[in-house]
Amino acid sequence: AEVEDVSYEQAIEAVTGTLDELLQYNETIAPAETNDFLMNLLEETREGYSVHYATVGTLLFRTLGIPARYVEGYLVTPDDIQGAESYSEIAISEKNAHAWTEIYIDMLGWIPIELTPPYKTVMPPVNVTDYPQATAAKSETSSSLSSSADGQAKQVQDAPDLPDASEQINETAFSLLYL
Numbered sequence: 644a645e646v647e648d649v650s651y652e653q654a655i656e657a658v659t660g661t662l663d664e665l666l667q668y669n670e671t672i673a674p675a676e677t678n679d680f681l682m683n684l685l686e687e688t689r690e691g692y693s694v695h696y697a698t699v700g701t702l703l704f705r706t707l708g709i710p711a712r713y714v715e716g717y718l719v720t721p722d723d724i725q726g727a728e729s730y731s732e733i734a735i736s737e738k739n740a741h742a743w744t745e746i747y748i749d750m751l752g753w754i755p756i757e758l759t760p761p762y763k764t765v766m767p768p769v770n771v772t773d774y775p776q777a778t779a780a781k782s783e784t785s786s787s788l789s790s791s792a793d794g795q796a797k798q799v800q801d802a803p804d805l806p807d808a809s810e811q812i813n814e815t816a817f818s819l820l821y822l
Contacts, residue, residue: 649707651748655769658703659758662696665689668760693759697742700758710747714755717741720765 649657669690675683681702684695697713704711718741719733727733741762745753757766 651709651746654704654707654709654746655756657707658700658756661703662700662758663760666691666695666699668692668696693742693762696759697744700744700756704744704746704756712745712747712753713742714745715740715742718762718765 665685667690670692672688672690672692675688677683681698684691684699694715697715701711701713717735717739719735719739723735723739724733741759743762743766744756744758746756748754754769755766756769757763
């Protein structure tokens with residue numbers, strides 16, 4: 644079944660809400676007993692940390708038709724650099740290792756989306772209200788380019804009533820559980 648067009652904002656809210664309902668944050672979970680990491684997470688433990696949240700979040704965004712990728716790296720917070728002089732070296736340890744999801748937003752590129760509960764307040768939330776629609780290229784609604792106040796061209800679309808992404812994502816999550 645093909646998923647209908649949803650806005651970036653609806654998709655982010657739907658994925659975040661679904662993950663909050665589906666998973667419980669836990670940094671000390673035991674390794675999966677099976678080789679199927681995803682099925683163990685969704686059917687057995689239903690708990691995890693950033694790797695788990697980013698994995699499921701990436702798949703859910705893709706199910707909604709939004710290009711998404713899983714990213715691993717180090718999260719450097721203001722606390723990590725407090726007191727450091729400009730251009731000086733700082734020590735980052737494995738405690739800063741983190742995983743997150745990035746979604747591709749038309750005309751902007753890859754934007755990080757934080758889905759792991761304790762980290763949601765560390766990264767500023769993404770404001771997607773002024774971004775182009777997620778499916779601008781596929782949409783049959785009329786669109787045109789206009790000049791914004793800063794001189795940049797931005798896409799303006801007629802915004803028809805969009806489907807409730809949370810219903811679609813919940814059905815998808817339910818389907819993932821029973822694959």
